[in-house]
Amino acid sequence: MIDGLPELEDLGPLAGKSVLVRTDFNVPLKDGRITDDLRIRAALPTLQWLVGQGARVTACSHLGRPKGPDDASASMAPVRERLAQLAPEVTLLENLRFDKGEEGNDPAFTARLIEGHDCYVNDAFGASHRAHASIVGPPRFLPSAAGRLLAREAEVLLGLRKNPRRPFVAIMGGAKVSDKLGVIEALLQVVDSIVVGGGMAFTFLAAQGHRVGSSLLEADMIDTCRRLLEGPKTIHLPEDITALGPGGKLFDPAAGGEVRQIGADVPDGWMGVDIGPGTAAVFTDVILDAGTVLWNGPMGVFEDPRFEAGTRAVATAVAETRAFTVVGGGDSAAAAKQFGVDGDVDHVSTGGGASLELIEQGDLPGLAALRDSARRG
Ligand code: AMP
DSSP states (O other): OBTTBOBGGGGOOOTTOEEEEEOOOOOOEETTEESOOHHHHHTHHHHHHHHHTTOEEEEEOOOSOOSSTTOGGGOSHHHHHHHHHHOTTOEEOOOGGGSHHHHTTOHHHHHHHHTTOSEEEEOOGGGTTSOOHHHHSGGGTSOEEEOHHHHHHHHHHHHHHHOOOSSEEEEEOSSOHHHHHHHHHHHHHHOSEEEEOSTTHHHHHHHTTOOBTTSOOOGGGHHHHHHHHTSSSEEEOOSSEEEEOTTOBTTBGGGOOOEEEEOSOBOTTOEEEEEOHHHHHHHHHHHHTOSEEEEESOSSOTTSGGGOHHHHHHHHHHHHOSSEEEEOSHHHHHHHHHTTOGGGSSEEOSOHHHHHHHHHHSOOHHHHHHHHHHHHO
């Protein structure tokens, strides 16, 4: 039990029992084939432990956004095939979202889901920020526990809020500041400093009076960014920028357009698309001196090799620092993988939205449901 969160051992003897496991098998698919099976492999410690205890195990998950029960493109068939290779003893239900009751948190759907099962395990961290039937329903009726993956995510991410090794540095990047403002505000309560790169840096730079040219800008967020900059915590912003000149196109070097390193002011017609080398060096130093690092979001348009240098530098520093390092899902996890450093990170979160919401709120509907279930006994 971590902080009231029941774990697998708390379920008691499981031999002969039927266990329903909510997993996050929402894997990326291309032409009906799985392009990355990480989410399936991430559930194996839980599934294999349950099988080892002699339980009969049924897994269930959503996949994509099906248009209805006949949407073959969202069928679980490719996942079932891969799971049969990795954990042949486990049965897998069809896509939970084929039934409207899943997202609508319909009690009748929950009742159908738990029928015939003795226990429930939630190991779907990436879906636990949603109050959907399969996440919050079963713990009301069945003895319930967090799976290995969910328990580890909760321990690491809640640990960041409670007693991080200092200095604690958060590196924030990615496209939109509005998406991450809540997290930044919450983080400012616990971190020692924040490092801001990526498209979101330009709204902060604008708040300092810099020109941003054609860079990403959220004008209605400038006042909020100014307020944050006036607060007590250090917010590191880019001091130099890699910019793409007029006529240039992202992902299309053949279109022309000059690429140039400039200061913190972006001229008209130019677009800031990566942090510059000076900034990358400053950010690297901050990361190397940290006790704890949380990284969420790329420093530039890293999918275009012309603008990957800043993100690569941060990824390398995150891999090299002696700090406890956490990468918060989605694009930064993809970047860490692209630059071959994902193995050098202490914890790569499997949930993008869920990890940010847990850090911001300190709780998730799925975790609360398990704790309530344990309290009821
Ligand atoms: P997010 O989903 O908010 O983490 O944003 C990730 C995306 O932000 C990536 O696809 C990057 O290409 C993009 N991005 C990062 N820096 C910039 C920038 N300076 N201008 C435009 N897009 C950016």
